[in-house]
Amino acid sequence: MSLSSHPDTTNAWLTRAAGGLTAMIGVLGLYGWFTGSDVLTAVREGYIPIAPNTAAAFVLLGLALAAVAGSSPRLRKAGGGITLITLVVVSGRFLEYALGVDLAVDRWFFHFPAETLGLAPVGKMALYTAFNFLFVGVAILILADAGRGRGINDLARVLAAVAALIGLVFALGYLYASPLLYGSESIPMALPTAFGFLVLGAGAALQASLRELAERRREREALVVAHAALQEHAREREELFRTFMNHTPAMAFMKDDEGRYVYMNQPMERAFDVHLDDLRGKTDDDWLPPETARQVRENDAEVLARGNPIELLESVPTPDGRMHHWLSLKFPFESATGERFLGGVALDVTDRLAAEEEVRRMNVELEARIAQRTAQLEAAYAELESFSYSVSHDLRAPLRSIKGFTQMLIEDHGDRFDELARQHMNRVCAATDRMSALIDDLLALARVSRSELRRERVDLGAVARAVVEDLREREPDRAVQVAVEEGLFVDADPRLLEVVLENLIGNAWKFTARKPVATIEVGSTPSNGDGPPGRAFFVRDDGAGFDMTYAGKLFSPFQRLHGVEEFDGVGIGLATVKRVIGRHGGRIWAEAEPGHGATFYFTL
Amino acid sequence: MEPKVILLVEDNPDDVALTLRAFQKNNIQNEVVVARDGVEAIEYLRSAEVPPQLVLLDLQLPRMDGHEVLRRLRAEERTRLLPVVILTSSSEERDLVEGYASGANSYVRKPVDFDQFTEAVRQLDLYWLVLNEAPPGAGAAR
Numbered sequence: 001m002s003l004s005s006h007p008d009t010t011n012a013w014l015t016r017a018a019g020g021l022t023a024m025i026g027v028l029g030l031y032g033w034f035t036g037s038d039v040l041t042a043v044r045e046g047y048i049p050i051a052p053n054t055a056a057a058f059v060l061l062g063l064a065l066a067a068v069a070g071s072s073p074r075l076r077k078a079g080g081g082i083t084l085i086t087l088v089v090v091s092g093r094f095l096e097y098a099l100g101v102d103l104a105v106d107r108w109f110f111h112f113p114a115e116t117l118g119l120a121p122v123g124k125m126a127l128y129t130a131f132n133f134l135f136v137g138v139a140i141l142i143l144a145d146a147g148r149g150r151g152i153n154d155l156a157r158v159l160a161a162v163a164a165l166i167g168l169v170f171a172l173g174y175l176y177a178s179p180l181l182y183g184s185e186s187i188p189m190a191l192p193t194a195f196g197f198l199v200l201g202a203g204a205a206l207q208a209s210l211r212e213l214a215e216r217r218r219e220r221e222a223l224v225v226a227h228a229a230l231q232e233h234a235r236e237r238e239e240l241f242r243t244f245m246n247h248t249p250a251m252a253f254m255k256d257d258e259g260r261y262v263y264m265n266q267p268m269e270r271a272f273d274v275h276l277d278d279l280r281g282k283t284d285d286d287w288l289p290p291e292t293a294r295q296v297r298e299n300d301a302e303v304l305a306r307g308n309p310i311e312l313l314e315s316v317p318t319p320d321g322r323m324h325h326w327l328s329l330k331f332p333f334e335s336a337t338g339e340r341f342l343g344g345v346a347l348d349v350t351d352r353l354a355a356e357e358e359v360r361r362m363n364v365e366l367e368a369r370i371a372q373r374t375a376q377l378e379a380a381y382a383e384l385e386s387f388s389y390s391v392s393h394d395l396r397a398p399l400r401s402i403k404g405f406t407q408m409l410i411e412d413h414g415d416r417f418d419e420l421a422r423q424h425m426n427r428v429c430a431a432t433d434r435m436s437a438l439i440d441d442l443l444a445l446a447r448v449s450r451s452e453l454r455r456e457r458v459d460l461g462a463v464a465r466a467v468v469e470d471l472r473e474r475e476p477d478r479a480v481q482v483a484v485e486e487g488l489f490v491d492a493d494p495r496l497l498e499v500v501l502e503n504l505i506g507n508a509w510k511f512t513a514r515k516p517v518a519t520i521e522v523g524s525t526p527s528n529g530d531g532p533p534g535r536a537f538f539v540r541d542d543g544a545g546f547d548m549t550y551a552g553k554l555f556s557p558f559q560r561l562h563g564v565e566e567f568d569g570v571g572i573g574l575a576t577v578k579r580v581i582g583r584h585g586g587r588i589w590a591e592a593e594p595g596h597g598a599t600f601y602f603t604l
Numbered sequence: 605m606e607p608k609v610i611l612l613v614e615d616n617p618d619d620v621a622l623t624l625r626a627f628q629k630n631n632i633q634n635e636v637v638v639a640r641d642g643v644e645a646i647e648y649l650r651s652a653e654v655p656p657q658l659v660l661l662d663l664q665l666p667r668m669d670g671h672e673v674l675r676r677l678r679a680e681e682r683t684r685l686l687p688v689v690i691l692t693s694s695s696e697e698r699d700l701v702e703g704y705a706s707g708a709n710s711y712v713r714k715p716v717d718f719d720q721f722t723e724a725v726r727q728l729d730l731y732w733l734v735l736n737e738a739p740p741g742a743g744a745a746r
Contacts, residue, residue: 024606108679180643388696389696389698394664396693396714396716397664398618399716400618400620400622400693400714400715400718400721401619401622403716403717404618404718404721405618405621405623407717407718407719408718432716433717436716436717465621
């Protein structure tokens with residue numbers, strides 16, 4: 001893991017001090033060589049002096065160490081650079097030893113006559129020294145790059161520690177004057193050198209440790225930040241979820257498998273005027289009326305036992321005493337740790353149930369009202385029945401008497417009367433006839449209203465032709481051309497349809513009486529314009545016609561558009577027709593022109 | 605053979621007069637017995653030695669109406685086969701149905717027009733008194 005180039009300035013001053021001290025040792029050594037001072041180069045007379053190169057190397061590495069302990073990356077890079085150069089020189093020494101060649105490395109920079117201190121051989125860097133410089137140099141190089149990982153850091157520490165240790169060992173050797181440590185064959189390490197390594201190594205090792213500590217701290221901090229961020233995120237999610245739960249109009253709750261409340265949302269708290277904090281850990285027995293609680297717990301137990309969600313209607317009163325009905329969905333579930341819970345969602349359907357009840361009640365009421373109306377209607381019909389019945393008997397009898405005796409008068413005593421008297425009596429007879437016809441028509445009209453409508457597939461054309469035949473039979477002298485369209489099938493009551501056609505065709509027959517040759521058509525037309533969509537049937541004649549101005553009166557009972565002298569009739573027929581058409585759900589209308597005939601359209 | 609009796613059951617005196625006149629005009633020789641209501645009619649039928657050849661029965665009668673009379677007639681052995689023609693103003697379907705169901709032999713509507721009525725009577729006479737074969741026991745001496 002790599003770290004950002006975070007300055008590790010705390011306690012770096014110790015490292016810098018170590019670096020400074022090392023450099024100082026080197027400077028003193030060099031100065032000693034320049035001035036021929038024994039103390040500075042060897043500490044004590046007879047001891048090995050520090051080689052000039054070694055001293056120079058200490059100066060450089062000491063400065064480098066101080067540099068890498070700093071905060072500026074440029075300084076650290078500089079330190080690294082210096083170290084690298086030093087190492088190159090040291091490597092030269094290695095090559096000399098390895099190849100046995102005298103590259104005179106130590107004379108590259110300094111040249112001191114061997115005789116100056118009366119010691120020989122002098123000035124060459126010892127092999128131990130060279131190795132040590134390699135160790136500590138690599139260590140400082142590693143420290144120069146602050147971005148390295150922990151493993152490398154450990155390596156630096158180890159190398160530095162080793163170098164310091166070696167230095168310590170040699171220093172102790174001087175202290176105890178142990179000849180073994182001098183190394184019999186090679187040039188032993190000088191005391192200042194040993195000391196220098198001790199200080200430099202220790203300093204580098206310290207810096208490596210500081211680095212590691214700093215890194216650890218950074219890691220910890222990063223962990224804390226990440227942890228905090230995660231917690232925040234989790235909190236937000238929980239908050240969102242909580243808000244969601246508290247805004248749903250349904251009640252939601254959780255109980256554990258002993259029936260103790262674990263959670264309830266705000267709508268539930270509000271509905272029952274309780275608080276989750278008060279009820280957490282308590283069961284329904286603690287706050288619901290005993291009977292309700294028992295019922296609820298029974299339902300809960302069933303859900304948990306079955307392991308399936310259950311939907312049911314529960315009746316639980318609210319604190320104000322009103323009984324509410326809840327559509328509850330209860331379901332069991334397990335947490336990740338295997339604990340069993342009972343979850344529930346409930347919707348207040350009291351109003352809905354009340355509405356349903358209301359609808360049901362209204363339906364019942366409606367049914368009752370319908371039954372009542374039907375009874376009334378039936379009673380009215382019954383009255384009409386008896387009325388028609390009595391009419392058919394009671395009204396005709398006197399008519400018969402009037403007509404009969406008048407006729408008898410004419411027959412038996414007609415010769416006693418004058419022309420005028422005979423005319424009077426004829427009028428009496430005629431009037432009686434009209435009244436009789438009227439009674440018949442009225443009865444027919446009443447019958448039309450009373451009778452049941454039985455719809456069948458009827459050939460309108462066939463009925464029309466039958467009516468025409470009948471008319472022809474009654475008045476064979478009339479010359480009437482009749483055209484009836486084929487294939488006129490309708491859904492209608494056959495008897496009532498007959499009434500309609502009898503009237504319409506009968507009218508056509510009647511009102512064409514003046515024409516020498518009359519034409520009557522019966523057919524159908526796709527209706528458009530005024531009429532309702534679909535097919536319309538018509539009966540057309542080319543007879544007397546009528547003035548459209550009075551068309552509104554056409555279908556009213558007793559309204560006539562012609563005088564009785566012109567054409568016979570009492571004006572009931574069309575009213576009857578209209579009623580029949582009406583009962584079939586159709587419409588009837590007419591178009592005519594005086595003197596050019598009339599067309600009656602109707603739909604069924 | 606004795607002339608056959610026609611029993612006319614009719615309460616309306618005008619109608620009786622008209623009917624008798626119609627018979628007269630048609631030269632019907634039979635004796636016409638008139639019963640003014642159902643009770644009289646049944647009493648007559650019970651007491652008569654010879655059952656009439658034809659019964660002309662009106663439906664609108666006081667006390668016992670025509671349908672009831674017919675049912676009673678048909679219930680008794682003596683009069684079960686008696687030819688009965690319902691002669692009435694009513695053209696109501698239910699009267700028709702009930703009449704035939706109760707065993708009427710014929711149903712004729714009394715027209716208002718007297719001439720038509722006379723014609724109807726003539727035809728009735730022609731059919732029932734001349735053409736029709738009466739059931740045994742009617743018109744014959746006991």
